[in-house]
Amino acid sequence: MNVSDNDAARILRELRDTAAARLGAAGILDAHIDAELLIGHVLGLSRGELQARIVTDSTLGATEAATVKQMVERRAAREPLQHITGVAPFRSLELAVGPGVFVPRPETEQVAQLAIDALHAAAVQSPIGVDLGTGSGAIALAMATEVPRARIWAVENSPEAFVWTSRNFRETDADNATLQFADLADALHELDGTVSVVISNPPYIPQDAIPRDPEVRLFDPEHALYGGEDGLDVVRHVSQTALRLLHAGGTLVIEHGELQAAEIAALLTADGWRAVASHRDFTTRDRATTALR
Numbered sequence: 001m002n003v004s005d006n007d008a009a010r011i012l013r014e015l016r017d018t019a020a021a022r023l024g025a026a027g028i029l030d031a032h033i034d035a036e037l038l039i040g041h042v043l044g045l046s047r048g049e050l051q052a053r054i055v056t057d058s059t060l061g062a063t064e065a066a067t068v069k070q071m072v073e074r075r076a077a078r079e080p081l082q083h084i085t086g087v088a089p090f091r092s093l094e095l096a097v098g099p100g101v102f103v104p105r106p107e108t109e110q111v112a113q114l115a116i117d118a119l120h121a122a123a124v125q126s127p128i129g130v131d132l133g134t135g136s137g138a139i140a141l142a143m144a145t146e147v148p149r150a151r152i153w154a155v156e157n158s159p160e161a162f163v164w165t166s167r168n169f170r171e172t173d174a175d176n177a178t179l180q181f182a183d184l185a186d187a188l189h190e191l192d193g194t195v196s197v198v199i200s201n202p203p204y205i206p207q208d209a210i211p212r213d214p215e216v217r218l219f220d221p222e223h224a225l226y227g228g229e230d231g232l233d234v235v236r237h238v239s240q241t242a243l244r245l246l247h248a249g250g251t252l253v254i255e256h257g258e259l260q261a262a263e264i265a266a267l268l269t270a271d272g273w274r275a276v277a278s279h280r281d282f283t284t285r286d287r288a289t290t291a292l293r
């Protein structure tokens with residue numbers, strides 16, 4: 001490494017840090033991400049390339065280089081990046097993840113927005129929100145931190161996942177969020193008829209539809225992926241539990257596969273839900289359905 005490499009890295013790093021501080025002071029939540037994307041855009045580098053340049057040009061010693069090599073090998077074996085780093089970003093949160101828990105996905109950030117909007121719109125002082133099958137706690141903790149006046153309950157019944165859920169609840173320290181180890185089909189009877197919003201990203205993959213990506217097939221827990229023969233076994237339970245939990249006018253939000261919107265609309269309509277509507281993600285795929293109690 002020569003001095004000019006070092007200088008180039010330092011200048012780049014200071015530029016990144018100054019830009020992040022400026023954006024943070026302006027109220028942008030993930031300021032360092034925005035800063036790196038902006039500088040990368042100007043320099044014609046991806047965010048990863050920019051970060052690699054900052055590290056390799058300045059501070060990368062032999063030990064760090066060896067660690068990077070090991071991590072690259074793990075990634076090459078298709079272990080999810082989030083398992084290697086141990087962290088999954090979700091909206092404004094950084095959640096601990098690893099073997100045994102479903103890695104929260106970017107598309108779920110958009111689905112969570114539907115529940116957050118419904119909580120914001122709720123007429124009562126402290127609306128109750130429930131996340132059925134909470135996994136890492138991503139949706140529940142997003143609702144709790146983004147709608148502080150709400151009271152949030154989260155339900156999970158996988159012991160392996162629950163280790164991670166508990167850790168994320170502890171580390172997020174949202175005192176308006178409660179976690180329960182329970183089967184969502186028979187959970188939270190004490191809240192019957194009082195809840196404003198129920199959201200679930202349940203297992204919805206049909207038993208025979210094995211996911212293509214090794215990261216999903218080999219590393220996400222089966223209990224988080226598969227929903228029986230037609231993929232809708234857990235969705236049927238979510239519908240019944242939400243009918244019991246929600247007060248009249250309350251909102252149900254369900255994430256699902258892009259080809260399941262019509263089937264889920266029929267299922268919910270048959271169960272007596274009103275105003276059933278599907279919602280597209282940023283790539284125009286139908287990935288969520290809402291309904292009113």
Ligand SMILES: C[S@@+](CC[C@H](N)C(=O)[O-])C[C@H]1O[C@@H](n2cnc3c(N)ncnc32)[C@H](O)[C@@H]1O
Nearest residue numbers: 102104133134135156157158183184201203224
């Ligand atoms: C697709 S993952 C979603 C996790 C998280 N909500 C998210 O969006 O990242 C489905 C979750 O539901 C949990 N689950 C499946 N069946 C359940 C049941 N009957 N009761 C409670 N949780 C269940 C799984 O263990 C898993 O954590």
